[in-house]
Amino acid sequence: MGVKIIGLGASIPLKLVTNEELSKxxxxxxxxxxxxxxxxxxxxxxxxxxxxYLSYKAGIAALKSVTQADDSDIDTLIVATSTPDRRCPATAPKVATMLGLGKIRAFDINAVCTGFVYALELADALIRSGKSRRLMLLGADVFTSILDKQDRTTYPLFGDAAGAMILTNSDDDNILSTYTGSDGEYEHLITIPDGGTESALRLDGVSKNIFFKMAGKEVFLKAISHMKESVSEVLNLSGLTKEDVDYLVPHQANKRIIDTLTQFLDLNEDQALMSLEEYGNTSAASIPITLARHVKAGTINSGNKIVVTAFGGGITWGAALLRWPDEKINADLI
Structure with a gap:
């Protein structure tokens, strides 16, 4: 049994914030x-x-991109996010109801910026095992809700967005290999220190530790190392080489990281697909919205082999190797 990509969509908030506005x-x-x-x-x-809400809009866009879509066919919904609507319950059941999908299997996962890759690997396993027939996968984050607006080291980096992909069982196979990893020893590099059970007894006043924090230099070096490792792993698992890769779609965190990965794969600059300049780092949404943007623009075509890779808090990392489906997908950003 193969896993086929049949739908793709994304949602971007209305408010545009430029670098010039932030500098004020x-x-x-x-x-x-x-x-x-x-x-x-x-x-x-x-x-x-x-x-x-952003997940709902991205889900609608993905459903519209599916030829002769039947909403009732979707039996599983996964939301990859580190900014859920509430600490409890998960956001996914709410989104499933908003989309009119009925009483289906719906749950969140949190691997921060690697969330979409983790969810893609899980979705692949659910479909191949026969537990799910048609699945909607969402990467969605409102990172501005957890940022300190006065922190110049983090606030300019992030934007808000959601991206959706619909997968189904098929004789075709668009997910050639996946790989994920983690190392909890470095949880302090990307974190929100307060707000969980470790700090429950200390939240008796306003604390700066309720905001997102990141050790930029250490994260930069580990991101490059683990994303390279992830790319090598999925190529080895699929029996392919760097020469077989048509496009790289990396997590959109930093252009310097993307340039390094591009050189590692011996790709031309235009083979590293980006949305970073326009949307910033959108965490779990960055890979699906980048895919949607370039599918809509006609950059990605049937049969293209695409490596997606990410690094995030945990720390976590991962990659997947995709072969783009033969049928046209009318991806949209709304």
């Missing part, structure tokens, strides 16, 4: 942000543009 409220500049990250713009959610 932070000690930063367009040049500083652009040269260090490659980000020029990002989109920020309004109060009503929650993770569930």
């Amino acid at each position: 409220v932070l000690d930063t500049s367009d040049e500083w942000i652009t040269t260090r990250t490659g980000i020029k713009r990002r989109h920020h959610s309004s109060l009503n543009e929650t993770t569930s």
Whole structure:
């Protein structure tokens, strides 16, 4: 049994925030942000543009991209997010209801920026085992809800978004291999220290530790190392080589990381597909919205072999090797 990609969509909040706008409220500049990250713009959610709402919109876009889609056929919904609507319950059942999918299997997973790759590996296993026939996978994050707006080292980096992919069982196979890993020894590198059971008794006042924190230099080095490892693993698992790869779709965290991975795969610059300049780091949403953007633009075509790879908090990392389906997918960003 193979796993086929049949739908793709994304949702971006309405509010556009440029580097110039950020420089008016932070000690930063367009040049500083652009040269260090490659980000020029990002989109920020309004109060009503929650993770569930962006997920719902991305799900609608993905459903519309499926030829003769039947909503009732979807039996599983996975939401990869580290910014759920509530700590309890999970966001996925709410999204399933909003989409009218009925009382299906629905749950969240949290691997931060690696969330979509983790969820893709899980979705692949569920379909191949026969537990699921048709599945919707969402990567969605409203990272602005957990950022310190006065922190110039993190606030300019992130945007909000959601991306959706629909998978089904098939004689065709579009997921050639997957690989994931983690190392909890380095959980302090990407974290929100307070708010969980470790700190429950200490939350009796306002704490700066409720905001997202990241050790930038250490994260940079580990991201490159583990994403290279992940790419090598999925190529080995599929029996392919660097020469077989048509496109790289990396997690959109930093252009320097993306450039390093591009060189590692011996690819041309235009083979590394990006959305970073326009949307910033959208965490679990970054890979599906980048795919949707380039499918819509006609860059990705049937039969293309695409490596997706990510690194995130945990720390976590992973990759997947995709062969793009023969049938046209009309991906959209709404």
